[in-house]
Amino acid sequence: MPELRRDPITGRWIIISTDRGKRPSDFSRGVENTAGNKCPFCLGNEAMTPSEIVGYGDSGRSRNAANWRVRVIPNKFPALAIEGTLNRQGDGMYDRMNGLGAHEIIIESPHHDRDIFDLSDKDVENILWAYRDRILDLKKDIRLEYILIFKNHGSAAGATLAHPHSQLIATPVVPKRVREEVNGGKIYFDYKERCGFCDIIKQELSFGQRVVAENDDFVALCPFASRFPFEVWVLPKNHSSDFNEIEEHQVVNLAVMMKSVVGKLMRTLDNPSYNYLIHTAPLKESHLPHYHWHIEIIPKLTRVAGFEWGSGFYINPTAPEEAAQFLRDVE
Amino acid sequence: MPELRRDPITGRWIIISTDRGKRPSDFSRGVENTAGNKCPFCLGNEAMTPSEIVGYGDSGRSRNAANWRVRVIPNKFPALAIEGTLNRQGDGMYDRMNGLGAHEIIIESPHHDRDIFDLSDKDVENILWAYRDRILDLKKDIRLEYILIFKNHGSAAGATLAHPHSQLIATPVVPKRVREEVNGGKIYFDYKERCGFCDIIKQELSFGQRVVAENDDFVALCPFASRFPFEVWVLPKNHSSDFNEIEEHQVVNLAVMMKSVVGKLMRTLDNPSYNYLIHTAPLKESHLPHYHWHIEIIPKLTRVAGFEWGSGFYINPTAPEEAAQFLRDVE
Numbered sequence: 102m103p104e105l106r107r108d109p110i111t112g113r114w115i116i117i118s119t120d121r122g123k124r125p126s127d128f129s130r131g132v133e134n135t136a137g138n139k140c141p142f143c144l145g146n147e148a149m150t151p152s153e154i155v156g157y158g159d160s161g162r163s164r165n166a167a168n169w170r171v172r173v174i175p176n177k178f179p180a181l182a183i184e185g186t187l188n189r190q191g192d193g194m195y196d197r198m199n200g201l202g203a204h205e206i207i208i209e210s211p212h213h214d215r216d217i218f219d220l221s222d223k224d225v226e227n228i229l230w231a232y233r234d235r236i237l238d239l240k241k242d243i244r245l246e247y248i249l250i251f252k253n254h255g256s257a258a259g260a261t262l263a264h265p266h267s268q269l270i271a272t273p274v275v276p277k278r279v280r281e282e283v284n285g286g287k288i289y290f291d292y293k294e295r296c297g298f299c300d301i302i303k304q305e306l307s308f309g310q311r312v313v314a315e316n317d318d319f320v321a322l323c324p325f326a327s328r329f330p331f332e333v334w335v336l337p338k339n340h341s342s343d344f345n346e347i348e349e350h351q352v353v354n355l356a357v358m359m360k361s362v363v364g365k366l367m368r369t370l371d372n373p374s375y376n377y378l379i380h381t382a383p384l385k386e387s388h389l390p391h392y393h394w395h396i397e398i399i400p401k402l403t404r405v406a407g408f409e410w411g412s413g414f415y416i417n418p419t420a421p422e423e424a425a426q427f428l429r430d431v432e
Numbered sequence: 433m434p435e436l437r438r439d440p441i442t443g444r445w446i447i448i449s450t451d452r453g454k455r456p457s458d459f460s461r462g463v464e465n466t467a468g469n470k471c472p473f474c475l476g477n478e479a480m481t482p483s484e485i486v487g488y489g490d491s492g493r494s495r496n497a498a499n500w501r502v503r504v505i506p507n508k509f510p511a512l513a514i515e516g517t518l519n520r521q522g523d524g525m526y527d528r529m530n531g532l533g534a535h536e537i538i539i540e541s542p543h544h545d546r547d548i549f550d551l552s553d554k555d556v557e558n559i560l561w562a563y564r565d566r567i568l569d570l571k572k573d574i575r576l577e578y579i580l581i582f583k584n585h586g587s588a589a590g591a592t593l594a595h596p597h598s599q600l601i602a603t604p605v606v607p608k609r610v611r612e613e614v615n616g617g618k619i620y621f622d623y624k625e626r627c628g629f630c631d632i633i634k635q636e637l638s639f640g641q642r643v644v645a646e647n648d649d650f651v652a653l654c655p656f657a658s659r660f661p662f663e664v665w666v667l668p669k670n671h672s673s674d675f676n677e678i679e680e681h682q683v684v685n686l687a688v689m690m691k692s693v694v695g696k697l698m699r700t701l702d703n704p705s706y707n708y709l710i711h712t713a714p715l716k717e718s719h720l721p722h723y724h725w726h727i728e729i730i731p732k733l734t735r736v737a738g739f740e741w742g743s744g745f746y747i748n749p750t751a752p753e754e755a756a757q758f759l760r761d762v763e
Contacts, residue, residue, distance in 0.1 A: 106656055106657040107657060108616075108655070108656075108657040109620065109628055109631075109632065109656070109657075110613055110616040110617055110620060110628050110629070110632075111612045111613055111616040112616060113612075113657065113659075113744070114657075114745060115657045115658065115659050115745065115746045115747075115748055116745060116746065116747045116748065117658075117748050117751050117752075118747050118748065118749050119751055123661060123733075123749040123750045124750070124754075124758075125662075125700050125701050125702070125758055126702075127749075128661070128701070128704075128733040128734065180739075180747045192656075193635045193639070194628075194631050194632070194635055195635075195656045195657075247743075249739060249742050249743050251737070251738030251739050251741075251742050252738055253737045253738050256735070257735065258735070258737060258738070259734075259735040259736065259737025259738065260737075268738070268739070270739055270743075272743070272745065276742070276743030276744050276745050277743070277744035277745070278741075278742060278743055278744035279742075279743065279744075281442045281444075281744075282441055282442055285439075285441040285442040285443060286441055289440065289441060297440055297441050297525075298441070300440075300525050301440065301525070304524045304525055304526075308524070324439070325437055325439075325440070325523075325526045326437040326438060326439040326440075326444065326445070326446045326526075327446065327448075328444075328446050330454060330459070331456075369456050370456050370459070371456070371457075373459075376737060376738035376741055377738065378738045378739075378741060378742035379742075380742065397741070397742070399738075399741060402454075402459040403459065403590075404587070404588065404589070404590040405590065405736060406582070406584045406589060406590025406591075406707060407582030407583055407584050407589070407590065407599070407707035407708065407709045407730075408511075408580060408582050408599070408601055408709075410582075410609075410707055410709060410728070410730060411580050411582050411607070411609060411610075411709035411710075411711065411728070412578075412580050412601075412603070412607030412608070412609055412610065413444070413607050413608035413609035413610075413612075414445060414446065414447060414603065414607050414608070415446045415447065416446075416447045416449050416511045417446055417447065417448050417449065418449050418454040418458075419454045419455075420448050420450055421448075423455075427455075427456055
């Protein structure tokens with residue numbers, strides 16, 4: 102069973118994924134990219150994966166059948182395991198608990214070589230509904246505190262399979278980064294009596310220089326304090342702390358926005374590896390006036406080095422104003 | 433001039449290094465490795481670098497002469513600049529200040545293809561004295577709050593030049609990671625009336641299973657909550673919060689320890705890229721009973737992916753007990 106361990110000084114939790122148990126010679130470097138009968142995520146290879154949790158396709162489709170558009174499966178090598186109890190315990194001065202949680206794969210398309218920007222609007226909407234539905238389902242498990250949905254595309258972004266997919270990891274503690282954002286949002290709200298993210302959207306739309314794209318429901322912008330070159334955040338214009346409460350017109354507009362922004366990054370930066378991730382409120386803290394869900398998109402252009410590991414500072418060699426200009430100008 | 437910008441929600445500062453001003457086509461991927469007359473850090477090419485700050489070599493050596501063993505120079509493309517004032521200011525709802533600080537290179541050897549483990553003990557001691565001396569000198573500048581010394585070795589660790597070197601970045605704010613450690617150490621101390629790092633050393637030496645190596649002054653161990661596979665920390669056995677107060681016998685023993693640990697990582701993991709960094713107390717907070725300087729060594733075997741960026745959690749596929757066993761067993 103995987104194990105959660107707490108750093109005794111900083112309180113940071115980490116996951117020891119003993120099931121993966123990597124020995125020195127096991128660290129490979131690259132993405133497996135074998136389409137056709139070798140790829141477990143390709144159409145027709147449904148039997149190569151664990152049995153699906155949910156599939157989106159023709160109505161009346163039977164479980165694990167081949168006529169799917171989006172398919173959600175348990176990760177075969179999960180970072181956290183769904184069975185058991187937390188069993189918090191000490192170990193001398195240290196603290197540990199069982200690595201309880203969930204780790205699922207959202208296969209975004211039956212086609213091996215498509216990415217989000219060359220899927221149909223409808224297909225991308227299905228992916229977003231899959232994200233929403235999985236949160237609603239897992240939210241019922243009271244042992245879970247957070248669900249992080251994320252995508253690794255390309256080897257520099259940590260992908261190990263090339264077939265387009267995103268992932269979901271549900272954790273039994275609220276992750277540090279999310280806690281920092283929620284707490285920071287609270288401090289801002291207590292001082293201003295306004296949501297800080299709503300203020301950002303207002304200021305950015307009025308300045309314009311860091312805005313990448315906009316539609317009725319969403320704005321895409323390069324944040325003022327971008328950690329990475331060409332980092333883009335997509336935020337809903339209407340205040341909401343909970344991604345899982347997204348409405349149908351928002352799903353339609355978010356699909357268009359994600360296709361557009363990822364497409365712009367691909368064309369501007371010559372098909373970079375990238376990550377995106379959804380930040381939403383912790384499962385047991387919904388309807389927060391001080392938090393605002395959003396998607397962070399991070400193209401992998403630079404490497405995190407000793408200075409960043411040691412300081413938590415990031416050095417960004419491209420001002421977000423310039424990045425936004427390039428992204429606005431492309432196609 | 434580079435600029436420091438503060439994230440309005442989390443308070444995280446980032447550096448916009450506008451002098452580097454990278455356009456989309458400027459992101460290269462790899463290490464420049466041209467020895468001989470092309471490498472600015474090689475012996476005889478002293479004129480290719482900015483004039484040295486300090487050089488260690490034969491006594492009576494003149495500045496920028498070729499008979500050096502360790503050489504400290506200003507970074508030609510500094511992330512932070514030494515001239516000017518902070519000039520903290522608002523920008524609508526945002527906060528920024530000038531990117532004031534220092535960015536120096538410590539060239540570790542005149543030889544292009546050596547690394548720390550195949551230098552003589554004396555040469556490594558010189559590197560450590562250079563670190564110490566630079567901190568003592570820069571500490572006089574009251575505009576600075578922290579000095580981070582770190583090394584990027586290999587392209588996966590963010591190095592851009594192959595010639596062995598480490599770096600120093602002095603910042604006008606205490607970095608977030610350091611603040612978290614110092615504050616966490618304080619909380620532990622307030623509760624236990626003991627230094628948490630001293631407790632870690634005691635528990636690890638008595639358990640033994642995560643200890644990699646030990647000598648009179650230092651212990652090397654894989655931390656209980658290692659973020660990365662084969663992460664190793666080197667800690668002085670005697671309590672001290674300030675690296676710059678290191679004594680001569682400690683420098684001798686630290687040189688031996690660093691050579692041994694980096695050598696073990698190289699042999700166990702087939703010459704991985706790696707980072708190391710020194711965590712020491714903030715410049716204006718010396719002699720802390722609750723903080724303990726140490727060196728963190730991180731081999732680059734896995735890639736940081738969407739889950740880590742979004743959560744601040746790390747997934748470590750190798751238990752530190754196993755990593756320590758492999759490292760103890762080699763040579």
